[in-house]
Amino acid sequence: MQYETHVRSVLKTISWRIFATIITTSLVFVFTRKIEVALFIGGIEAVCKMIFYFFHERTWNKIKFGKKEIKPFVLWFTGLSGAGKSTIADGVYDYLIKKGCKVERLDGDVVRSVFPNTGFSKEERNSHIKRVGFLASLLEKNGTIVISSFVSPYQEARDFVKEQCDNFIEVYVSASVDVCEQRDPKGLYKKVRSGEIKNFTGIDDPYEPPKFPTIVVDTARQTIDESFERVKNHIQKYLN
Amino acid sequence: MQYETHVRSVLKTISWRIFATIITTSLVFVFTRKIEVALFIGGIEAVCKMIFYFFHERTWNKIKFGKKEIKPFVLWFTGLSGAGKSTIADGVYDYLIKKGCKVERLDGDVVRSVFPNTGFSKEERNSHIKRVGFLASLLEKNGTIVISSFVSPYQEARDFVKEQCDNFIEVYVSASVDVCEQRDPKGLYKKVRSGEIKNFTGIDDPYEPPKFPTIVVDTARQTIDESFERVKNHIQKYLN
Numbered sequence: 001m002q003y004e005t006h007v008r009s010v011l012k013t014i015s016w017r018i019f020a021t022i023i024t025t026s027l028v029f030v031f032t033r034k035i036e037v038a039l040f041i042g043g044i045e046a047v048c049k050m051i052f053y054f055f056h057e058r059t060w061n062k063i064k065f066g067k068k069e070i071k072p073f074v075l076w077f078t079g080l081s082g083a084g085k086s087t088i089a090d091g092v093y094d095y096l097i098k099k100g101c102k103v104e105r106l107d108g109d110v111v112r113s114v115f116p117n118t119g120f121s122k123e124e125r126n127s128h129i130k131r132v133g134f135l136a137s138l139l140e141k142n143g144t145i146v147i148s149s150f151v152s153p154y155q156e157a158r159d160f161v162k163e164q165c166d167n168f169i170e171v172y173v174s175a176s177v178d179v180c181e182q183r184d185p186k187g188l189y190k191k192v193r194s195g196e197i198k199n200f201t202g203i204d205d206p207y208e209p210p211k212f213p214t215i216v217v218d219t220a221r222q223t224i225d226e227s228f229e230r231v232k233n234h235i236q237k238y239l240n
Numbered sequence: 241m242q243y244e245t246h247v248r249s250v251l252k253t254i255s256w257r258i259f260a261t262i263i264t265t266s267l268v269f270v271f272t273r274k275i276e277v278a279l280f281i282g283g284i285e286a287v288c289k290m291i292f293y294f295f296h297e298r299t300w301n302k303i304k305f306g307k308k309e310i311k312p313f314v315l316w317f318t319g320l321s322g323a324g325k326s327t328i329a330d331g332v333y334d335y336l337i338k339k340g341c342k343v344e345r346l347d348g349d350v351v352r353s354v355f356p357n358t359g360f361s362k363e364e365r366n367s368h369i370k371r372v373g374f375l376a377s378l379l380e381k382n383g384t385i386v387i388s389s390f391v392s393p394y395q396e397a398r399d400f401v402k403e404q405c406d407n408f409i410e411v412y413v414s415a416s417v418d419v420c421e422q423r424d425p426k427g428l429y430k431k432v433r434s435g436e437i438k439n440f441t442g443i444d445d446p447y448e449p450p451k452f453p454t455i456v457v458d459t460a461r462q463t464i465d466e467s468f469e470r471v472k473n474h475i476q477k478y479l480n
C-alpha cells in the first residue's frame with residue numbers, strides 16, 4: 001500500500017506557493033500600480049494559502065479517486081530447452097523494470113534450484129507447473145506483473161495456470177529440436193545424447209505445442225530482437 | 241505500480257481553485273475596497289493559476305519523493321490442528337483489509353485443496369511448507385503482507401521460510417493436544433481415534449514447537465480476542 005508522507009505535502013505546498021505568490025503579486029501590481037498594496041496582498045495571501053494548501057493536499061491524499069494501478073498480467077513463455085524463452089523473457093523483464101513496473105521473474109532453472117527434488121515424470125512436471133502457476137496468479141492478483149519461462153511441456157498444466165490467472169498471455173517460443181540442439185546453450189542436448197540425462201523434453205519426453213497460444217515467436221526465423229518487439233507490442237495495452 | 245490519472249489532477253485543480261480564488265478576491269477587496277478590481281484580479285488569477293496548478297500537479301506526479309510503501313511482512317502461524325491458528329489469522333487479515341493494506345491470506349486447508357496430492361511424510365510436509373514459504377517471500381518482496389496458517393510441524397521448514405523472507409514473524413499458537421482434541425472443530429481427532437486418519441500431527445506424527453517464536457499465544461489460557469490483540473500490537477511497527 002502506497003501513501004504520501006507529510007514532508008512531501010510540505011514541499012509541494014512550498015513549491016506551489018513560490019510560484020503562485022509571484023503571479024498574484026504581479027497581477028495586483030499590474031492592475032493597481034501600487035507596489036505596497038501588491039506586496040501586502042501577496043504576503044498575506046502567501047501565509048494563509050500555504051496553510052490551506054497543505055490541508056487541501058492532506059484531504060486529497062485520503063481520496064482514492066483517480067489513483068490507478070497498472071493492470072498486471074502473467075506472461076508465460078513455453079518451448080523447448082534452447083528455444084530462447086529465458087533470453088526473450090529477460091529482455092521483457094528489463095524493459096518493464098525500466099518503465100518502473102512492479103514485476104517478478106520466474107525461471108524454470110532458478111525455481112528448480114530452490115526445490116532440487118522436483119522430478120521429471122509427467123505428473124511431477126505438471127504438479128510443479130501448477131504450483132508455479134498458483135504462485136504467479138497470487139502475485140498477479142496483488143498487482144505484480146509476472147514473467148515466467150518454463151519448458152512446461154503439457155497443455156493440461158498450462159491450461160490450469162491460465163484458469164488461475166486473470167490476464168494470462170501464453171507465448172509459444174517455437175524452434176525445432178534440431179535448431180535447439182545445434183544451439184545447446186547449456187550443453188544439455190550433448191548430455192542427453194551421451195545418455196547422461198534421461199526424460200529430456202523433445203528427445204525422449206513429449207512436448208505438446210500450445211493449441212491456442214496468444215503469441216507465437218519463431219526464433220529459428222526471427223532474431224531475438226524481433227521476437228522481443230513482438231511481445232513488447234502485445235503487452236502495451238496493459239501498460240496504458 | 242500506482243499512478244494518478246489526469247482526471248484526478250483536473251479535479252484537484254478545480255477544488256483548489258474555487259477555494260483559492262475566493263481568498264484572493266476577498267483579500268484584494270479588503271485592501272483596495274474596489275469590487276471591480278478585486279473581481280478582475282480574481283478572474284484573471286483563476287484562469288492562469290488553474291493552468292499552472294495542473295502542470296504543477298503533473299510534475300509532482302513524476303517525483304517519487306515522499307511516496308512510501310508500507311513495509312510488508314510474513315506473519316506465520318504454526319501450531320496443532322484446532323489450536324486456533326486460522327481463527328486468529330482471519331482476524332488479523334480482516335483488521336489489515338479494513339486498514340486498506342494489500343494482504344494475502346494463505347491457509348493450509350485452502351492451499352492443500354489446490355494441490356490435493358500433497359503427502360504427509362516428513363519430506364513431503366517440509367517440501368510443501370518450503371514451497372509455500374517461497375511463495376510468501378515473493379509476495380512480501382512485491383509489497384504484499386502475507387498471513388499464513390499452517391500446522392508446519394518441523395523447525396527445519398519454518399527456518400527455511402524465515403530465511404527466504406525479509407520480515408518473518410513466527411506466531412506459535414500453543415495449546416495442548418488434549419485441549420485441541422476437546423475442541424476438534426473439524427472432527428479430525430475423532431477420525432484419528434477411529435483409525436480413519438493416519439500420520440496426524442500431535443497424535444502419531446511429531447510437532448516440534450518453535451525454538452525462538454516471535455510471539456507465543458496460549459489459546460488454552462487466553463481468549464481469541466486476547467490472542468488477536470497480542471498479534472495486532474506486535475505488527476503495529478510495520479504499519480506506521
